[in-house]
Amino acid sequence: MPANGAPIFAPWDDPAAKPLIRFENVTKRFGDFTAIDNLTLDIYEREFFALLGPSGCGKTTMMRMLAGFETPTEGKIYVGGQDMGPIAPNQRPVNMMFQSYALFPHLSVYENIAFGLRRDGKPKDEIHHRVEEMLRMVRLQKFAKRKPHQISGGQRQRVALARSLAKEPKLLLLDEPLGALDAKLREDTQFELMDIQENTGTTFVIVTHDQEEAMTVASRIAVMDEGKVMQVSTPDRIYEFPDNAYVADFIGDVNLIEGRSSAAIDETVQIEWAEGQQAITAQTSRAITAGQKVFYAIRPEKVTISPDRPADAVNAAQGKILDIAYLGNLSTYHVQLPTGQVIKSQMANTRRISRRPYTWEDEVWVSWTKTGGSVLEG
Incomplete structure (x- = not known):
């Protein structure tokens, strides 16, 4: 339980919880190309779920199938227990917000938000009440009469979000929704999205290639590659306990060391990794066998840098500082070992740069x- 006594939101850990969305053995082919390969995935109500991966990994195809713009070649997609196969896109309890926002340039902010409600034939009073509610939610009351070209990119993004939520969909799909925003505005908007999602209770599924964005907004992340889900978990577990070398390498910065492992004894292994270097001692719950090829993944912030070998160091190596990446609040030191291997160590810049303890x-x-670090099977 959190400190305030509220229950932890983790329906995926509850065997009795039923998913809002289920991809069941879904495959999608375009000719000879397999975009989605036998994918099974559950997404729960009120989740802010991220599909994360490089271009061409299949994440947008998944979203388009969910919206009804593409049909699975094999398998089924369920929303609220209902097979979406025979349901037309405009009949699904789903709305989609596109990267381009797709606002009507000739309509005011108010009329853009009201558009879907008018098309559904809602009464005037109900439309007015709902649009006013949406304007308050996205803090655009003062801009209601303006046209899209008269407001900023961040404001247009909020208009598109308000329009998407006006019809109270069970599910909102967001396709790279912050891609057109600058870095600072994107960061601010991420937190706005999280607040809106929490306040409305709508399930959000976001497609993004931005790791930081996914780590910030999502309750869970599906990391994808070549039509397959490589790992689904919470952001902290994806980062701290990757399932494989692909996920470790894709999420954040990492030292990825290849080696041969001894058999695991009491969840401890020795990894031979470079000539002249002592074996890495690591803890793992994996069933590792003697001589097995493994990858050892350790984040730069978990690596300490010092002028002398620490007396209590379990794992240590000596080298020379090859490069320094200064990131303002952090510095990443690239330390080259005699073997040529480079190990990255990250330190907070608690002192001014002129007093930096190490240099090239x-x-x-x-x-x-x-x-x-994590021991990953090769």
Whole structure:
């Protein structure tokens, strides 16, 4: 339970919870190309779910199938327990917000939001009440009479969101919704999206290639590659406990070391990884066998840099600082070992740059704990 006593939102851990969306053995082919390969996935009500992956991994195809713009070659998609196969796109309890926002340039902000409600033949009073409610929610009351070209990109994004939510869909699909915004505005809008999603209770499914965006907004993330889901989990587990080398490498910055492992004894393995370097001692719950090829993934912030070898270091290697990436609040040190292997170590810049403790060509030690990284099967 959180400190305020509210229950933790984790329906995916509840065996009795029924998913709002179910992809069941879904395959989608375009000619000889398989865009989605036998995919099974559950998404729960009130989730902010992210489909994350590089261009061409199948995430947009998944969303288009959910919206009804594409039909699965094999398998079924259910929303609220209903097979969506025979349901036309405009009859689904789903709305979609496109990257381009697709606002009507000749209509005011108010009329853009009201458009879907008018098309459904809602009474005038009900339309007015709902549009006013949406304008308040996205904080655009003062801009109701303006046309899209008279407001900023961030405001247009909020108009598109309000229009998408006006009909109270069970499910809102967002296709790279923040891609056109600059970095600062994108960050602010991410938190606005989270607040709106929580306040409305609508299930959001967002397609993005931006790892930071997915990590910020999502309750869970599906990391995709070549039509397959490589891992589905909460952002913290995706980052700290990746299932495989692909996920470890795709999410954030990582040191990915290839080696051969000893057999696991009491959940501890030794990984031989470079000539002249001591074996890495690591903890793992995986059933690793002797001589097995493995990848060891450790995040740069878990690697400590020091002028001398720490007396209590379980894992340590000596090298020379090859490069320094200064990121304002952080610096990443690229330490090259005698073997040529580069290990990245990240440190918070608690001092001004003129007082930085290490610089190029310095001889240093990098070290990390037994539990600092993940052992992944090769």
